[in-house]
Amino acid sequence: xxxxxxxxxxxxxxxxxxxxxxxxxxxxxxxxxxxxxxxxxxxxxxxxxxxxxxxxxxxxxxxxxxxxxxxxxxxxxxxxxxxxxxxxxxxxxxxxxxxxxxxxxxxxxxxxxxxxxxxxxxxxxxxxxxxxxxxxxxxxxxxxxxxxxxxxxxxxxxxxxxxxxxxxxxxxxxxxxxxxxxxxxxxxxxxxxxxxxxxxxxxxxxxxxxxxxxxxxxxxxxxxxxxxxxxxxxxxxxxxxxxxxxxxxxxxxxxxxxxxxxxxxxxxxxxxxxxxxxxxxxxxxxxxxxxxxxxxxxxxxxxxxxxxxxxxxxxxxxxxxxxxxxxxxxxxxxxxxxxxxxxxxxxxxxxxxxxxxxxxxx
Ligand code: NCD
Numbered sequence: 595x596x597x598x599x600x601x602x603x604x605x606x607x608x609x610x611x612x613x614x615x616x617x618x619x620x621x622x623x624x625x626x627x628x629x630x631x632x633x634x635x636x637x638x639x640x641x642x643x644x645x646x647x648x649x650x651x652x653x654x655x656x657x658x659x660x661x662x663x664x665x666x667x668x669x670x671x672x673x674x675x676x677x678x679x680x681x682x683x684x685x686x687x688x689x690x691x692x693x694x695x696x697x698x699x700x701x702x703x704x705x706x707x708x709x710x711x712x713x714x715x716x717x718x719x720x721x722x723x724x725x726x727x728x729x730x731x732x733x734x735x736x737x738x739x740x741x742x743x744x745x746x747x748x749x750x751x752x753x754x755x756x757x758x759x760x761x762x763x764x765x766x767x768x769x770x771x772x773x774x775x776x777x778x779x780x781x782x783x784x785x786x787x788x789x790x791x792x793x794x795x796x797x798x799x800x801x802x803x804x805x806x807x808x809x810x811x812x813x814x815x816x817x818x819x820x821x822x823x824x825x826x827x828x829x830x831x832x833x834x835x836x837x838x839x840x841x842x843x844x845x846x847x848x849x850x851x852x853x854x855x856x857x858x859x860x861x862x863x864x865x866x867x868x869x870x871x872x873x874x875x876x877x878x879x880x881x882x883x884x885x886x887x888x889x890x891x892x893x894x895x896x897x898x899x900x901x902x903x904x905x906x907x908x909x910x911x912x913x914x915x916x917x918x919x920x921x922x923x924x925x926x927x928x929x930x931x932x933x934x935x936x937x938x939x940x941x942x943x944x945x946x947x948x949x950x951x952x953x954x955x956x
Contacts, residue, residue, distance in 0.1 A: 601712065601715065601716075601717065601718050601719070601906065602718045602899050602904045602905065602906045602907075603709075603712040603715075603718055603719045603720070603721075603907075603909060604718075604719075604720045604721060604730055604731070604895070604899065605708055605709045605712060605719070605721045605728070605730070605909070606721070606728055606730060606766075606769075607728075607730040607733050607734065607766060607769070607770055608769050608770070608773075609907045610905065610907065612773050612774075614905060615734070615737060615770070617898075618734060618891065618894045618895060618898060619734075619737060619738050619741050619891070619894075621894035621897065621898065622738050622887070622890040622891045622893065622894040623738075623741075623742070625890050625893050625894055626890050629662060629890075629893075632662065632663055632664075632893065632897070633662065633663070633664050634664040635663045635664060635897055636660060636663035636664050636665035636896065636897070636900065637664040637665065638665075639660075639663075639665040639666075639696045639697070639900060640665065640666050640667070640668060640694065640695045640696050640697075641656070641657075641660040641665055641666070641667045641668075641669075641695055641696065641697050641698070641699060641896065642667075642668050642669045642691040642692070642694060642695030642697070642698040642699070642717075643656055643657060643667055643668075643669035643670075643671070643698075643699045643700075643722075644669055644670060644687070644688065644691060644698065644699070644700040644701070644702075644711075645669070645670065645671040645672075645673075645700075645701045645722070646673045646678065646700075646701060646702040646703060646707075647701050647702060647703045647723065648671075649671065649701055649722070649723075650863075650864065651862075651863055651885050651888060652701065652722045652723065652729075652731065652732070652888075653671055653699075653701070653722070655885070655888045655889040655892050656699050656720075656722065656731075656892050656896075658889055659889050659890075659892035659893040659895075659896055660896060662889075662893060663893055663896060663897065665696075665896075668691070668694060668695060669691070669699075683930055683932070684702070684707055684710055684711050684926075684930055685710070685711070685713075685714050685930065685932065688700065688711035688714070688715050688719070689714050689715065689716070692715035692716040692717040692719070693716050693717075695717055696717055696718075696900060697717055697718050697719075697720070697896060697899055697900060698711075698715060698717055698718070698719050698720070699719075699720045699722050700719060700720070700721065700722060701722040701723040701724075702723075702724055702725070702926075703725050703828070704724065704725045704924065704925070704926045704929055705724050705725035705726060705727035705922065705924050705925050705926060705948065705949035705951075706724060706725075706727065706925050706926040706927065706946070706947075706948025706949040707724050707725070707926045707930075707948075708720075708721040708722075708724045709721075709724070709909060709926075709947065709948050710926050710930060710933055710948060712909055713909060713910075713933075718899045718900075720895070720899070723762055724762070724926075725762070725829075725924055725949075726759070726760040726761070726762050726765075726826065726829050726924065727762055727765065727949055727950070728762050728765055728766045728769075729762040729763045729765075729766050729862075730766055731888070731891070731892060731895065732762075732763045732766065732767075732862050732888070733763070733766040733767050733769075733770045734888075734891045734892075734895065735862075735884060735885075735887055735888035735891050735892075736763070736767050736770075736821070736860060736862075736884070737770060737891075738887045738888075738890065738891045739858075739860060739880060739883070739884040739887045740819065740860075742887065743858055743880055743883075744818065744819070744858065747771070747774045748774050748775045748776050748777070749775065749776035749777070750771070750774075750776070750777055750778075750818045750819055751777075751778045751779075751780065751816060751817050751818045751819070752767075752771060752777065752778070752779055752780070752817065752818065752819045752821060753779075753780040753781075753782055753810075753813050753814070753816075753817040753819065753820045753821065754767070754768070754779065754780070754781055754782065754821045754823070755782035755783070755810055755813075755820065755821065755822050755823065755843050755845075755868075756782075756783065756787070756822060756823035756824060756825060756843055756868055757783070757787045757823055757824065757825045757826045757829075757839070758781055758783045758787055758788055758789040758823075759783070759786070759787045759788060759789065759790060760787070760826035760829040760830075761823045761826060763823065763862040764789070764793075764821070764823055765789075765790070765793050767821065768789070768793055768796060768797065769793070769796050772796050772797060772799075772800040772802055773800070777802055778802060778803045778804065779797065779802060779803070779804040779805075780804070780805050780807060780813045780816065780817060781804060781805065781806045781807070782807055782808070782809070782810050782813050782843070783806075783808070784808060784839060784842055785808070786835075786838075786839060787825070787839060788806060789806075791952075792950055792951060792952060810843050810845065810849060811849060811852070814845075814849050814850075814852050814853045814857075815852045815853060815854070817853065817854070817857050818854070818856065818857060818858075819857065819858055819860060820845070820853070820857060820858070820859050820860070821860045821861070822843070822845055822859060822860070822861045822865075822868050822869055822881075823861065823862065823868070824864065824865060824866045824868055825839050825840050825866070825868075827840075840866075840867075841867060843868055844867060844868055844869075844870060845859065845868060845869045845870065845873055846870040846872060846873065847870070847872050847873065847876075850873055850876055850878065853878070855878075856878075857878055858878050858880045859873065859876075859878055859879050859880055859881065860880055860881060860884055861881040861884070862884075863881055863885060865881075869881070910936045910947050911938055911947075912936050912937050912938035912939065912944075912945070912947050913936070913937065914934045914935060914936055915935050915936075915937050915944065916934065916935050917935075917956070918935055918937060918944060918953065918955065918956055919935070919953070919956070920935070920946040920948070920949060920951060920953055921946075921951055921952070921953040921954070922946065922949050922951035922953075924949070925946055925948055925949040925951065926948050926949070927946070927948055933948070936948070937953070941955070942954060942955050943955070
C-alpha cells in the first residue's frame with residue numbers, strides 16, 4: 595500500500611513553503627555559531643545512506659552531519675556490493691533499510707526514483723539527487739551560501755552556466771530562487787544544453803526576467819552570482835555527444851576581471867575544467883566554503899525531519915492512470931514497472947508525479 599501522506603519526506607524543496615526553508619537556514623546559522631551544543635541532539639538515531647551513484651560531498655556531508663549530531667550511519671555507496679547487484683528492486687531495498695533506520699538519504703541515477711522509494715518507506719526519505727531531475731539539499735546548501743554571503747535572497751541576478759539540461763542542481767536552484775522577489779536569471783549554455791521546458795515554465799509562471807545567452811564573457815559583468823556547473827558526462831547518450839559539448843565554458847582570471855567586485859562564484863562541485871585553478875584564490879570564489887555550508891544545513895535538516903511534529907506534505911497529489919506512460923524515457927516508471935503511474939492534472943496534458951515531465955494523454 596502506497597504511503598502517500600504519512601511520512602515527512604524531502605523530495606522536492608518546492609513541496610514546502612519559503613518560510614519552512616527560512617527556518618532551516620536560521621537553524622543552520624545557529625548551529626554554525628555553536629556546533630558543540632548539538633553533539634548529542636540525535637543520540638540513538640540511525641541514518642541510512644543509499645548511494646546508487648558516485649558522491650563525495652553529498653554523502654560525506656550527510657554522514658558528518660549525522661555524526662556531529664551524535665547519531666550513527668549505515669548504508670552503501672556502491673550498489674555493486676549490495677543486493678542491488680542480485681537484481682533487487684528499489685522498493686524492496688529501501689523498504690528494508692527504512693525499517694532499520696530512523697531517516698534515509700538516497701541518491702539514484704534515474705529521475706523520480708527517490709519519490710518511488712518514499713512511497714513505501716517506513717521512515718522519512720531525503721532526495722540526495724535523482725538522475726538529472728532534482729537535488730534539493732544542494733539547493734538548501736546554495737541558499738545558505740547566498741544568505742550568509744550576500745545577506746539576502748532577494749533582488750539577485752543569477753547566472754547559471756554549463757549543462758543546464760542535465761544539471762539537477764540547476765533545476766532545483768532555479769525552482770527555489772523563483773520564489774524570491776526580484777530574482778533575474780541569465781542562462782548561459784550551448785543550445786544543445788539549454789534548460790528543459792518544464793523548468794522554463796517555472797520562470798515564466800513566476801514572471802522572472804531571464805535571458806538565454808551563449809557567451810559567458812559577455813554575461814559575467816551583469817551578475818551578482820555566477821553558478822558554474824560541469825557538463826554531466828554520465829547523462830549523455832554517447833561519448834561523441836559529450837566530446838562536442840565539453841570545454842566550451844572556462845571561468846578564468848581574465849573573465850573574473852570583468853565581473854563585479856561583489857559577484858560570488860558558486861559551483862556544486864565536482865569541477866572538471868570549467869573553473870581554472872587560478873580562480874580559487876580570488877576572494878569571490880565561494881565553492882569550497884559552499885561545500886562546508888552544506889554540512890551545516892544538512893544538520894539543520896536532519897534535526898528538523900526527526901522532530902515528531904514536523905510538517906508533513908503529501909507525496910502524491912494526482913491520480914493513478916495506469917494505462918498512460920510517462921513521455922520521459924529516463925523516468926523511473928519505465929525501469930521499475932510495478933510502480934503505479936501517478937499523474938497530476940487532467941485534460942489532454944498530464945504531469946508525471948515522479949519526474950515532473952509533461953505527457954500528452956494517449
Ligand atoms: C552535483 C550532483 O551530484 O548533482 N554534485 C553534488 O551533489 N555536489 C553536481 C554534479 O555532479 O555535477
